[in-house]
Each structure stands twice: as structure tokens, then as C-alpha cells.
């Protein structure tokens with residue numbers, strides 16, 4: 001196959017090298033395009049443009065394949081733990097037993113946040129959205145660990161990685177406890193990662209709290225499934241912020257903010273609100289399918305469609321399978337699960353969705369499980385952030401360690417006013433330009 005591509009425009013003919021990835025992805029390297037032709041490219045939403053190479057996650061949207069560092073999501077969901085997957089994503093290989101033990105111990109011993117940072121939670125309104133609290137608290141961490149902010153010092157970066165993985169669950173649970181005016185529960189180092197988070201979320205100082213093992217298992221699965229997804233919106237935000245050599249806390253805080261949007265991580269909350277709306281409306285699924293197809297309506301089937309997956313999102317398949325198991329184990333009968341299944345069935349048999357290759361994505365069923373384990377709806381996107389943290393870290397680290405990395409600065413096609421002179425106030429006649 002040719003190792004270059006030709007771009008011909010008018011009397012210009014530019015030959016660009018072609019780059020092929022280890023899974024056969026082929027890209028035209030246009031890094032010399034402007035200097036050799038004056039041309040730039042335009043790609044709304046970067047749907048056809050790679051921001052660089054990465055060895056972290058491979059996904060094939062047509063075949064519904066997702067692998068972290070070469071290991072399939074199905075394999076990891078069945079055999080691994082979230083903490084082990086975090087190590088795999090960040091350091092590139094599965095840890096040995098000794099590496100895993102020391103990794104877990106390091107994280108466990110960095111779960112307590114500074115007492116002065118705890119005061120931040122009392123500054124927010126009780127009804128603050130926890131994603132706003134989370135991004136603020138992570139950014140604030142940079143002020144408490146000023147000695148670790150050099151992105152090019154690998155020892156400092158490793159320290160920040162441990163602090164983020166250890167403290168994000170504490171910060172997430174503190175945002176929740178503060179919002180319900182309950183005492184914040186300190187982390188416990190005798191508990192594993194998921195049990196510790198659930199204990200901080202749901203225990204109260206006045207009672208003994210046993211973390212149900214089925215809940216721990218369900219949470220571990222959900223966190224693994226959310227851990228990375230190559231160059232998605234929030235990960236691209238983390239990489240772009242980090243490309244200016246901003247510190248890791250600042251970059252992760254930006255990733256949390258990008259994830260908050262309902263088209264991205266905020267979709268899991270929007271799915272549950274949509275399913276509840278359908279339930280309260282009498283469960284007429286077809287009415288909402290028709291609404292989602294109506295171009296005059298802004299309503300979208302939340303949890304459906306994906307920029308890359310034009311087949312089933314493999315994560316959605318795994319979560320859907322886990323839903324029945326978790327609800328049965330928890331003795332929960334959630335009518336929203338039946339509505340979700342009916343919605344999926346109707347949409348997958350509707351030409352509009354078939355033509356556009358719109359399938360359920362990771363957010364479509366995850367909320368059913370979060371609800372079953374008593375996570376409040378406005379904390380769903382926080383759960384997504386907890387899962388995605390190792391992926392964000394891995395991409396930030398990969399970019400910072402890449403000698404070819406440059407500050408991200410896209411071009412644009414300007415379509416504004418051509419030059420015109422300043423117009424004195426008394427001559428403006430309420431129009432932009434003088435008559």
C-alpha cells in the first residue's frame with residue numbers, strides 16, 4: 001500500500017506521508033501541509049482527525065472492539081480489578097503481584113485529604129452539582145501540593161497520580177455527604193478501593209456499616225468499563241490542557257468539567273431522567289422514539305449513539321448483562337430497566353436509528369446499576385469521573401513523556417468581517433458599520 005497521499009488543489013500538488021498504526025488504522029500526516037501549500041484542513045468536531053498517536057486504548061467502532069493496552073474489555077471485566085486496570089493503563093503493563101500490592105498500599109495511604117481542603121465543601125450551596133464541587137476540589141489540590149507540580153519530574157508526577165487516585169473517592173463522597181448535611185466519613189485503610197468509597201458514601205458514624213459484596217463487585221465492574229476510551233472529549237481536554245505544561249491537577253480538573261456535559265459523561269444522569277420522564281408519562285416508549293426522530297424537537301434518546309461506535313458499544317452489552325444480575329442480587333425491581341429494554345428494542349428496529357447506526361452506549365444502562373446500589377442520580381457523572389481518572393492520567397502522562405509533543409493550537413477558517421474602520425459613537429446609527 002502507498003506510503004504517501006497526494007493532495008491536489010489548483011496548481012498545487014502536495015505529497016503527505018501516511019502513518020499506519022499497529023491495528024491497521026491509516027492516517028495522512030499533514031504536519032507540513034500549510035508550510036508547503038498554504039492549505040489547512042477543516043474537520044468539525046475532529047471526527048476524521050487524530051490528535052496524535054497513542055498506545056493506551058484501541059477501539060474499533062465498526063466491530064465494537066475495546067482494548068486497554070491490548071487486553072479486551074471483556075477479559076478485564078471478567079478477571080481484573082479497577083486498581084489493577086488503573087496500573088495497566090498508566091504504566092502500560094499488568095503489575096506483578098508485588099507491584100500490585102505496593103500500588104494498592106500507596107493508594108490506600110493517600111486517601112485522606114488535608115483538613116483545610118475539607119473546609120472547601122462547606123463553601124458550596126447544599127444543592128451544588130457535585131461535578132462543580134469535584135472540579136473545584138481537584139484544582140484546589142494543586143494549591144496544597146505546590147511542590148509536586150512539575151509535569152516533567154517523573155517522581156513528582158508519580159506522587160500526584162497516587163494522590164489523585166487515593167483522594168478522588170474521598171472528595172466525591174465528601175461532596176455527597178455535605179449535600180445531604182451528613183457528617184463526612186473518613187476513609188478506612190483496612191478496606192479495598194470500592195468498599196472504602198461505598199463506606200464513605202453510605203455509612204454514618206453512629207452505626208456499623210457492612211459493604212454488601214455484590215455492590216462492591218458491581219462498582220468494580222462499572223469503574224473498569226469507564227476507565228478509558230482513547231481520545232474522547234474529556235480526555236482530549238486533559239491532553240490539550242496538559243500540552244501547555246499545566247500541572248496534572250489542573251488538567252484533570254478540566255477533564256471533569258468537559259465530562260459534565262450531557263452529550264458526554266453527563267448522559268448517564270440524562271438517561272435516568274429520560275427513563276423516569278417516560279415512566280411518569282405512562283411508559284409510552286414509541287412517543288419518545290418519535291420525538292427523538294422529530295427534527296423540530298430538541299429531544300434526543302440519551303444513552304444512544306456514539307461518535308465512534310457504529311455497532312454495539314461493548315461496554316453497554318456488559319452492563320446490560322450485569323443489570324439483571326445486580327438487580328436480582330439486590331432484590332431490586334426497577335421499572336426503568338424494563339422501559340430501557342423496551343426503548344432499546346424499539347429503537348434498534350426503527351429505520352431512523354438503523355440508518356444512522358445508533359446503538360446504546362455506555363451510559364444507557366449504567367444508571368440502572370448505580371440506582372440499584374443507591375448512588376443518587378446527580379452523582380452518576382461523578383461515578384463516571386471516578387472510573388475515567390486513570391485513563392485521563394494515562395493520556396496526560398503519555399503526552400508529557402512524548403518528545404514529539406507540542407502545545408495544542410488548532411487553526412481556523414476565519415469567516416468574520418473583512419477590515420473596516422472604527423466608527424465614532426455619534427455615527428453608528430445602531431448598526432455595526434456606518435451607513
Ligand code: SDX
Nearest residue numbers: 229232263264265267292300301302303304305306307356
Ligand atoms: C460518551 O467519545 C467517547 O468515547 C465518549 C464516551 C467515553 O467513554 O468517553 O463513550 C462516553 O460520551 C457516550 C455518549 C453519551 N452521550 C449521549 O448518549 C447523548 C446522546 N447521543 C448524542 O447526542 C450523539 O449520539 C453523540 C453526542 C454521542 C454523538 O454525536 P455525533 O457523533 O456528533 O453525531 P451527530 O450528533 O452528528 O448525529 C448524527 C445523526 C444526526 O441525525 P442527522 O442530522 O444525520 O439526521 O444521528 C442523530 C443526529 O440527529 N442522532 C440522534 C442521537 N444521536 C445522534 N438522534 C436521536 N437520538 C440520539 N441519541
